Amino acid sequence: GQSRRMGRDKGSMIIQNEPMIKHILSTLNHQINEAIIVLNDKDRIDKYGKFINPQDYSYTITFLEDEIKNKGPMPGIMTGLSKIKSNYALVLPCDSPYVSKNYIQTIFSEIEENYQAIVPYHDENNKLKTSEPLHSIYNKNVIPKIEKLVNEDVLHIKGLIEKIDAKFVLIDNKKIEKKEFRNLNRPEDI
Numbered sequence: 701g702q703s704r705r706m707g708r709d710k711g712s713m714i715i716q717n718e719p720m721i722k723h724i725l726s727t728l729n730h731q732i733n734e735a736i737i738v739l740n741d742k743d744r745i746d747k748y749g750k751f752i753n754p755q756d757y758s759y760t761i762t763f764l765e766d767e768i769k770n771k772g773p774m775p776g777i778m779t780g781l782s783k784i785k786s787n788y789a790l791v792l793p794c795d796s797p798y799v800s801k802n803y804i805q806t807i808f809s810e811i812e813e814n815y816q817a818i819v820p821y822h823d824e825n826n827k828l829k830t831s832e833p834l835h836s837i838y839n840k841n842v843i844p845k846i847e848k849l850v851n852e853d854v855l856h857i858k859g860l861i862e863k864i865d866a867k868f869v870l871i872d873n874k875k876i877e878k879k880e881f882r883n884l885n886r887p888e889d890i
Contacts, residue, residue: 711794723797738776778846816864833857
């Protein structure tokens with residue numbers, strides 16, 4: 701993203717003595733095989749490369765430049781999905797440092813072959829409206845649908861979820877806690 705609401709790059713902001721994205725990368729340790737970090741441009745890739753040491757993690761890290769610029773997170777998801785080695789990817793935003801290992805294990809345990817996405821949601825009465833599409837798992841077979849939506853300038857991720865086979869998982873404060881989804885968008889959030 702462009703961090704407009706924060707006024708500066710969120711992923712590199714220091715939270716508890718570490719850049720915000722490093723909290724997420726540490727949580728992913730021993731949970732995944734690879735991480736793909738999609739950033740806007742080469743300058744940001746260079747910036748992140750200075751404080752993210754891939755040897756600090758149990759998985760490979762690849763930095764990619766967003767293939768389609770200034771169109772929100774959906775093209776970034778498409779860029780990442782196009783390069784993953786597995787069929788599924790957990791998508792996480794850099795501004796959610798409270799994601800836990802328990803959440804990662806729980807959401808991965810929900811994968812079923814016949815679903816194209818695993819999407820957490822808050823309210824039983826309106827799964828789509830209260831969903832958390834930036835904390836979800838996607839199958840790489842959704843790439844053509846993302847491309848079509850982006851070409852039509854439909855850029856909200858919930859528009860994608862409406863068009864694919866998604867399994868919704870309730871955020872119940874038992875298996876999945878609400879605090880996992882707290883993101884830091886504005887200076888006052890910190």
